[in-house]
Amino acid sequence: MSTAAFLPSASDPGRVGALLVQEVRWEQGRPEPVAGTEREIRADLVLLAMGFTAVADSPLFEQLGVTLTERGAVARDDTWRAEADGVFVAGDAGRGQSLIVWAIAEGRACAAAVDAYLMGETRLPAPVVPTSRPLSA
Ligand SMILES: Cc1cc2nc3c(=O)[nH]c(=O)nc-3n(C[C@H](O)[C@H](O)[C@H](O)COP(=O)(O)OP(=O)(O)OC[C@H]3O[C@@H](n4cnc5c(N)ncnc54)[C@H](O)[C@@H]3O)c2cc1C
Numbered sequence: 001m002s003t004a005a006f007l008p009s010a011s012d013p014g015r016v017g018a019l020l021v022q023e024v025r026w027e028q029g030r031p032e033p034v035a036g037t038e039r040e041i042r043a044d045l046v047l048l049a050m051g052f053t054a055v056a057d058s059p060l061f062e063q064l065g066v067t068l069t070e071r072g073a074v075a076r077d078d079t080w081r082a083e084a085d086g087v088f089v090a091g092d093a094g095r096g097q098s099l100i101v102w103a104i105a106e107g108r109a110c111a112a113a114v115d116a117y118l119m120g121e122t123r124l125p126a127p128v129v130p131t132s133r134p135l136s137a
Contacts, residue, residue: 003033006046018042052097071096078130080110088114094130
């Protein structure tokens with residue numbers, strides 16, 4: 001895995017000419033650059049296909065009174081609730097970068113939690129909890 005920065009083209013500084021990449025090592029959940037692994041890769045076109053990197057910066061969070069985790073997700077408890085009353089969080093916004101199956105399962109379970117919050121009880125299915133993790137082989 002590597003981090004990247006764009007370098008401008010020598011003939012047209014307004015266009016990308018290369019990527020500067022560096023290997024990273026995961027330490028305590030964070031990517032740490034590995035010294036001495038920097039290299040350039042020539043490029044005419046760069047397509048970014050990044051997963052969730054954090055919820056988009058927005059005044060909404062402060063207005064609602066919710067906080068973000070150090071990884072940029074919305075903090076939530078084990079009943080899908082964010083820190084503000086009546087605010088629930090499911091999918092990438094709460095779990096961080098993940099897969100569609102998790103977003104679907106979390107959405108269903110979160111709907112059950114919202115139903116219980118509004119009605120006092122629920123009969124909706126809750127296939128996962130916020131701390132559920134993939135089954136390991
Ligand atoms: C490039 C790429 C490839 C991927 N490939 C796969 C794959 O092959 N298989 C797989 O399982 N997963 C894949 N994923 C991950 C998958 O897309 C996500 O895990 C999933 O979409 C998360 O669903 P979600 O509903 O939590 O969030 P999202 O799908 O991100 O939905 C959030 C929605 O909220 C909207 N929104 C944001 N802010 C506001 C606001 N202030 N007001 C109103 N609306 C707002 C956004 O526009 C968006 O429509 C990929 C992700 C990326 C980026």
